[in-house]
Amino acid sequence: MNKIQYILIGIGIIISIMFITSQTTWYKNSKVSSVISKLSEIKIAEFNTELPEEMPKDIVMHYTYSEGMLPHSDEIHITLDSQTYTYTREGMDFNEEGIRERVINMNVTPEEIETIYLQLKRYGFDKIETEKEDDITYDSGTLRIYMSYKSGDDEVFIDVHDSGSEHVKEDSRGQWQASLQIFRGLVEVYGK
Secondary structure (H helix, E strand, C coil), X not given: CCHHHHHHHHHHHHHHHHHHHHHHHHHHXXXXXXXXHHHHHCCCCCCCCCCCCCXXXXXXXXXXXXXXXXXXXXXXXXXXXXXXXXXECCCCCCCCCCCCCEEEECCCCHHHHHHHHHHHHHCCHHHCCEEXXXXXXXXXXXXXXXXXXXXXCEEEEEEEEECCCEEECHHHHHHHHHHHHHHHHHHHHHCC
């Protein structure tokens, strides 16, 4: 084979890789849109909420799931500037930094971020109540969603845990499960 044939083969490989990458990105974006569109199908009573009508531009939404002492976790961190999915699984190799986790940059549009915010508002996320328990389960794992934003000069921070010593009250379980479903759907898309 001559140089031109090698160059053409190289160009063909590059084009194939670019096509596969763009198809994968398109597939994940369409899956995210599918997750987002299903949110409105969740049947739950709307709650009085103190969240702003419009999504704050400095909104931070974060989801954490961990299985206690087992090396299995999922985290989603969403702002208008950055959306990441970080995960750890048992049996994963350590990366170059000696960490056993992977970070994936998500491609969530501002409109989809706003939909996530509006659904959390609809579910009354800021009104979910938790209670501390006397008996602590040390290896129970953690489910956590927090949201923060500025309101005038104040920083608003809403943090809901369902873990070893703090649990979501029974009356708030429906709101909590609906809120979790948003992030579990995103984990399903990016965790594959």
